[in-house]
Amino acid sequence: MVKAAVVILAGTESHSDTGRLVNGLEAAREFDENPDDELELIFDGAGTQWIPELEDEDHDYHELYQSVSDQAAVCDYCANAFGVEDAVGTTDVVTVDENEGHPSIRSLVDDDYEIITF
Template sequence: MTKAAIIILAGTDGHDNLGRIVNGLEAAKEFAENDEDELELIFDGAGTTWIPELEDEDHDYHDLYQAVSDDAAVCDYCSGAFGVEDAVGDAGLVTLDDHDGHPSVRSLVADGYEVITF
């Protein structure tokens, strides 16, 4: 069994960040498709700004996002800081505030997850 925590940090600005989100979602999908793997997909920092974009059914990567959104969570603090808390709430995504309002990376490591950032 493989345990992977994929953390999306790239924001929505620029072509390079589009590549990061697509690569991150593809990696998440690969883990999600294997029933023996455990996946944590976390949108953190500027990565939280992808939520309203990817929730839009007309977005080019909406279907890819939907394939892994059941495994997704969002940094509570950052969703507020980047002004997307309403979109996160509307999407029904879990928010994480384990460490000073942010997800706990240490807990992921302690639980045996390989942490991969995009």
């Protein structure tokens, strides 16, 4: 069994950011499709900006996102800092705030998750 935490940090500003997002979602899907693996998918920092975009059914990567969205969480602090708190609030994506408003990467490491950032 593999325990993986895929953390999307890439923003929405460039083609390379989109590439990092897609690679992160593809990695997340690969773990999610293996019934023996455990997956945490976290949108953090500028990556929180992707949630409202990916929730749009017309977005190129909406289907890929939907394939793992039930595993997704978003940093509460960063959603506010990047101006997407209200948009995230209209979705089913959970917010995480264990570490002063941020996800606790330490607790994931303590739980033997491999942390993979994109």
